[in-house]
Amino acid sequence: MIAFTAAEIADITKGRLAAEPGITPGSVVTDSREATPGSLYVAKPGESADGHDFVAEAFERGAVLALVEHDVTDSAGRTYPAVVVQDSVLAMGALAAEAVRRIRASRAATGEPLTVIGITGSAGKTTTKDLLAGILGAEGATIAPQGSYNGEVGVPLTVFKAGPDTRYLVIEMGATGVGHIRYLAEMVRPDIGVVLGVGTAHAGEFGGVENIALAKGELVEALPAGGTAVLNLDDARVAAMASRTSATVLGFSAQPAKDGKQAAVQAVGVELNAAGSPEFELFLPGGSAGQHVSARLIGAHHTANLLAAAAAAHAAGVPAPRIAASLSAQTAASRWRMERTERADGVTVINDAYNANPESMRAALRTLADLGQGRRTWAVLGAMLELGPDSIREHMAVGTQVVRLNISRLVVVGREARSLYVSAVNEGSWGNECVFAETAEEAYELLQTELEPGDLVLFKSSNSIGLRHLGDRIALPPQAPGTAAGTATEGSALL
Structure with a gap:
């Protein structure tokens, strides 16, 4: 990192210096939990939390300076060393x-x-x-x-x-x-x-x-x-x-x-x-x-x-x-991008649920069809978000594509993607070929029961839908009856 003194940071950001001018941070963090000795902690307002509420934690972990939008004091009324700016981002x-x-x-x-x-x-x-x-x-x-x-x-x-x-x-x-x-x-x-x-x-x-x-x-x-x-x-x-x-x-x-x-x-x-x-x-x-x-x-x-x-x-x-x-x-360096796992029981899991849009959804489904020649294929799909007024039409187009690619089984997860399920049914996918699950937990129970050796299963959805976590759970070795299922490292798989 290029070293900046507190005085230089105030000058560059047009902020007010409320710290010793010679303080020189060695790293920058926006998450107080990542602060280490010598860090500059940037307190930014968020959708669910305000970074200013975690200034104390950052300093407890070793931060030496904060970039804030207003002064923050400790329990004794002392102001934390900071550069105060109009907009921290x-x-x-x-x-x-x-x-x-x-x-x-x-x-x-x-x-x-x-x-x-x-x-x-x-x-x-x-x-x-x-x-x-x-x-x-x-x-x-x-x-x-x-x-x-x-x-x-x-x-x-x-x-x-x-x-x-x-x-x-x-x-x-x-x-x-x-x-x-x-x-x-x-x-x-x-x-x-x-x-x-x-x-x-x-x-x-x-x-x-x-x-x-x-x-x-x-x-x-x-x-x-x-x-x-x-x-x-x-x-x-x-x-x-x-x-x-x-x-x-x-x-x-x-x-x-x-x-x-x-x-x-x-x-x-x-x-x-x-x-x-x-x-x-x-x-x-x-x-x-x-x-x-x-x-x-x-x-x-x-x-x-x-x-x-x-x-x-x-x-x-x-x-x-x-x-x-x-x-x-080179192999894939980032998680949940066509991430392939071969389970010991012969099930292949492709977790491509880091994000989704119509183009990447079509590409992933074509790959599933190509790889699945001679195997039973599963598409476990969630919603594609932020499509605006085209959302229903785009989801219906995906449902139609699943059927036309002869994907063996379709599991649609979550109400945001229900139009995808409806279009697949209308295209001719009936009975147990096409299933709608309200939650990822329902989908998990279905997959745990019905996946068989040799099956190839794709997970795909927008990031915030969270199907990548369901994919992680299914990629784990099958659980013996009566034992607890594994959990994804980033939390709940429920939608």
Whole structure:
């Protein structure tokens, strides 16, 4: 982390200093439970709790300074050492922006400057981030987000882990409205920007898909003329972003070349191997021969993520053979993204329930059908949230797809997804082929009773629905009659 004194923090954030000016925190946390000796604790208001209520706990754990929106006192009436600002989250952003500026300045004379890569898109951001970090980590000191830290809090927390030795800084950028990615891009000033796709996730919040495209394109608009915009040419809305940037455009595609014209970064001869992972020849600019990639990620939809990571790594100067070798060696680095578990009794569990939107739901179901040839397949599905007025229609389309893909059994969990169940029934899935469960606990009891050796079961829902926890429970070894079932590490599986 770049070291800031309390006085510098007050100056950068335009805050009021209520502490000794020379206090210099060694880390930044927003969760009081993560505070360690020397931490700066950022107290931010939340939906269910106010961080100011936990300032005392943070100091008990070793915090030496707080970033707060009002003074906080202890039981004796003493004010905790703090910088008082108008908005603690915006103050974090200002501090992160200065951290990036200082790292760039410190590396300017080394011959290996800081390279910042921003990644956005409606699906695949975290997987692409993980792949790219895996490639770059072998080339130099690399900082990338933990999990899906991709918002106005997560991005600064990622930046604060970087220091003068950082060669590559990978930033995942999410948004729920126009202007959000612009704010994040202005904070970190990316040299390379990757746009994966424009889907219907958060369409309700954005006010439509066109606004999603407007927001995602803010990343390439922020790139400098000497930067590189990595664009998915298989998505028409992303391809159109080429006109919105002054940076060099590096397009990637998994589709066959059109009119003899191949994308600069191209996957040729894409096939799924026996494990359901994509294999292809990777072509990058400047090379006449392709590099074979045999991925270890499950699902054809990961081809786009592999290509995006390859393109960004190429733009960062990594040689093609090392890119292909890394892509072929990496497994999923983040949980609940097509996470495969082979139970001892022969049941295969694929837990892809970290999040869901219509595009990722369709991709996961196609993968289930591909992998399930000759096996009994189960789709355990929950709601896709934040789809706005298209929600019922999109859920019904998924129900129809399940039937047309000949998925053996469908379990729909939770009332938010009931239209998915209804559409599957209307499409011709009757009897015990299609079941509606009010809660994840009902679904758990059904699966515990009816899963058989050789079955393949997929779990998929939006994050807050929580089916990933149900997937974790089912991935555990079957419980003997009369024994307590295992529990997921993050809590209840009830909806």
